Amino acid sequence: MARVDRFAARPTQVRQAPSNDIELQLRLRHGTFSLELALRLPANGVTVVFGPSGCGKSTLLRAIAGLEPAARGVVRLSDQTWLDERINLPAHRRRVGMVFQHAALLPHLSVQDNLRYGWRRARGQVALLQEWIDKLDLAPMLSRHPATLSGGEQQRVALARALVSQPQWLLLDEPLSALDGARRAEILPYLEAIKREAGIPLLYVSHSVEEVVRLADYLVLLDVGRVIAAGPALDVLNRPDLPLALRDDAGTVLSATVSGHDANGLLSLATAAGTLYAYGPRRPDGAAVRVRVQARDVSLALNAHADTTLLNILPVTIASLSPLPGGQMQVRLDAAGTPLLARVSHQSVERLSLRPGLAVWAQIKAVALLV
Amino acid sequence: MNPLWAAILITVKLAGLTTLILLVLGMPLAWWLARTRSAWRIPVGAVVALPMVLPPTVLGFYLLVGMGPQGPLGWITNWLGMGTLAFTFEGLLVASVLYSLPFVVHPLQAGFAGIDSSVLDAAATLRAPPLDRFISVVLPLSRPALVTAALLGFAHTVGEFGVVLMVGGNIEGETRVLSVLLYDQVEALAYDEAHRLAAGLLLFSFALLLMMQWLGRRTALAHD
Numbered sequence: 016m017a018r019v020d021r022f023a024a025r026p027t028q029v030r031q032a033p034s035n036d037i038e039l040q041l042r043l044r045h046g047t048f049s050l051e052l053a054l055r056l057p058a059n060g061v062t063v064v065f066g067p068s069g070c071g072k073s074t075l076l077r078a079i080a081g082l083e084p085a086a087r088g089v090v091r092l093s094d095q096t097w098l099d100e101r102i103n104l105p106a107h108r109r110r111v112g113m114v115f116q117h118a119a120l121l122p123h124l125s126v127q128d129n130l131r132y133g134w135r136r137a138r139g140q141v142a143l144l145q146e147w148i149d150k151l152d153l154a155p156m157l158s159r160h161p162a163t164l165s166g167g168e169q170q171r172v173a174l175a176r177a178l179v180s181q182p183q184w185l186l187l188d189e190p191l192s193a194l195d196g197a198r199r200a201e202i203l204p205y206l207e208a209i210k211r212e213a214g215i216p217l218l219y220v221s222h223s224v225e226e227v228v229r230l231a232d233y234l235v236l237l238d239v240g241r242v243i244a245a246g247p248a249l250d251v252l253n254r255p256d257l258p259l260a261l262r263d264d265a266g267t268v269l270s271a272t273v274s275g276h277d278a279n280g281l282l283s284l285a286t287a288a289g290t291l292y293a294y295g296p297r298r299p300d301g302a303a304v305r306v307r308v309q310a311r312d313v314s315l316a317l318n319a320h321a322d323t324t325l326l327n328i329l330p331v332t333i334a335s336l337s338p339l340p341g342g343q344m345q346v347r348l349d350a351a352g353t354p355l356l357a358r359v360s361h362q363s364v365e366r367l368s369l370r371p372g373l374a375v376w377a378q379i380k381a382v383a384l385l386v
Numbered sequence: 387m388n389p390l391w392a393a394i395l396i397t398v399k400l401a402g403l404t405t406l407i408l409l410v411l412g413m414p415l416a417w418w419l420a421r422t423r424s425a426w427r428i429p430v431g432a433v434v435a436l437p438m439v440l441p442p443t444v445l446g447f448y449l450l451v452g453m454g455p456q457g458p459l460g461w462i463t464n465w466l467g468m469g470t471l472a473f474t475f476e477g478l479l480v481a482s483v484l485y486s487l488p489f490v491v492h493p494l495q496a497g498f499a500g501i502d503s504s505v506l507d508a509a510a511t512l513r514a515p516p517l518d519r520f521i522s523v524v525l526p527l528s529r530p531a532l533v534t535a536a537l538l539g540f541a542h543t544v545g546e547f548g549v550v551l552m553v554g555g556n557i558e559g560e561t562r563v564l565s566v567l568l569y570d571q572v573e574a575l576a577y578d579e580a581h582r583l584a585a586g587l588l589l590f591s592f593a594l595l596l597m598m599q600w601l602g603r604r605t606a607l608a609h610d
Contacts, residue, residue, distance in 0.1 A: 106510035
C-alpha cells in the first residue's frame with residue numbers, strides 16, 4: 016500500500032492538458048471497495064485504463080455510462096455534462112456507446128434488430144448503419160440470432176451496435192478478454208479501424224499489455240480504485256518507477272518508422288534508440304509503428320561482438336541498477352536518450368562490474384513489431 | 387340459465403379477471419422481488435408465498451371478517467358506498483387474487499431473475515428508458531414465464547373451494563363456481579352429474595398443463 020501511495024502523490028502530466036478535454040472525477044463506494052479518481056482525458060484517440068482484476072476498471076466505465084447511479088463527481092465532455100453536483104443523467108440519456116465483456120447482445124433479436132435497437136432510438140441515418148455493417152463485415156450475418164454466432168462475431172456486432180447509436184464516447188469493457196488468442200487477433204484490426212474512423216474518443220479497459228501497446232494513445236494505470244499514473248501511453252509504459260516495470264513481461268515500447276525491408280521480409284526500423292530489425296507483417300516504408308523490447312530479451316556485453324547471430328546490438332549507457340524480487344537485476348539503459356530495460360543475473364553484474372555510467376552494448380534477442 | 391352453465395360462466399369470469407389483475411399487479415411485484423437487494427424482499431416474499439401453505443379456510447375466514455362491516459376492508463368499501471363485499475362476486479374476486487397470488491408471482495419472479503442484467507444495461511446505454519426496456523427486453527425474454535404464470539393463475543383459481551365457500555357462499559349466478567357446484571351435486575347424491583363435472587374439470591386441468599409443457603418446450607427449442 017505504501018508504494019501505491021507514493022506513486023499517487025507523484026504529479027502527473029495530465030494537468031497541462033487543453034481545456035476541451037474530458038473531465039472526470041468520480042467517487043463511488045461498493046462495500047469495502049471504493050473508487051476515487053480525478054482525471055483529464057484527451058477528447059480523441061484511445062485511452063486505455065489498465066490494471067489488475069478487481070482494481071475498479073469496469074466500475075469506472077459503468078459509472079461513466081450512468082449504470083452506477085450512486086457515483087458522485089463530474090463527468091463532462093466538451094459541451095455536455097452527464098454528472099456534476101446538480102446533474103446525474105440516467106444511462107439512457109448519456110450519449111455513450113458501451114461494449115461489454117460478453118457482448119450482451121439482446122438474445123431475442125436478430126443481428127439486424129440488435130443493430131437497429133440503439134440506432135433507431137438515437138434517430139441515426141441509414142448511411143451510418145450501412146457504414147458500420149460494411150466496416151465490421153456484418154452483412155452475411157444480419158438475419159442470424161446472437162446464440163448462433165461465435166464469440167468474436169458477437170463482439171463485432173456489439174461494436175457496431177454501439178457505434179450506430181451515435182455515441183460521443185465509446186467505452187469498451189475488456190471486449191477481448193472472453194475470446195481465445197485467434198479470435199482476439201481477428202478483432203484487433205477492427206478495433207484499430209474504429210480507432211481511426213469513428214471520430215470519437217475511446218475509453219478501453221484492459222488487463223492485457225499487448226492490447227495497451229497496440230491501441231493506447233493515452234494510458235491510465237489503476238489499482239484498488241485509485242489512479243497510479245496517467246499520461247501519454249509511451250511515457251507511462253516506459254516509466255521505470257511504475258508496477259508495469261516489475262512485471263515478468265516488463266519492457267520498453269518505442270515509436271519507430273519503417274525505413275526499409277529486404278526480400279525475406281526483414282524490416283529496418285528507425286527509432287530514437289538506433290536502427291532495429293524485426294520480422295513482421297509487410298509495412299510500407301515510412302509507416303509509423305510501435306516496437307516492444309522486453310527486458311528479458313535484452314542482454315549486455317562490454318564489447319560489440321561481430322560473431323553473433325543477434326542483429327540488434329545498440330550502444331547504450333547504464334543509467335541505474337535495481338534488484339528485482341526473485342534475485343535478478345533490472346538495468347535501466349540509456350540508448351541515445353531513449354530508455355531501455357534489461358534483465359540480468361546478479362552474478363553477471365558482479366563479473367562484468369556493471370555500474371551506472373558504464374558504456375555497454377545491449378544485445379536484443381527479439382524485437383516485437385506492433386502496429 | 388341452467389345451473390351448470392351459470393357456474394361455468396361465473397368460474398371463467400372469476401378466473402379470467404383474477405388472472406388479468408394478478409398479471410398487472412404481479413409484474414411489478416415480481417420484478418421488485420427478482421431485482422431488489424433490499425432486506426424487505428425476504429418478509430415480502432414470505433407473505434406472497436403464504437397462500438400456498440395456509441389452509442384456504444383460514445384465508446377465507448380472515449377475509450370474511452375483514453370484509454364485514456367491522457373489518458378494515460368493509461369499512462373502506464362502506465365508505466366508498468359499495469356496501470360490504472362478503473357474498474358478492476367482487477368479494478370473491480378480491481379473495482381469488484390473494485389466494486392465487488404466489489402462483490402468478492413465483493413464475494414471473496423466476497423468469498425475471500433469469501434475465502442477464504448486462505443485457506438490460508446494454509439496452510440502457512442504447513438509449514432505452516426504463517419502461518421501454520421492460521417492454522422491448524424484459525417482456526419478450528420472459529414470455530415463457532408469462533404464459534406459465536397466466537395458466538397457473540387461471541387453473542388455480544378454477545380449483546379454489548375453501549375460500550369461495552367462506553367468502554362467497556353458494557349463490558347461483560353470483561358466487562357459485564364449478565367446484566362448489568360439484569360439492570352440491572355430491573351432497574344431493576346426484577352422482578351422474580358429479581361424474582360429468584369432475585371428469586370435465588380433470589380434463590381441463592390436464593389440457594392446461596399439457597399446453598404449458600408444450601409451450602415451454604417450444605420456447606426452449608426456439609432459444610437453442
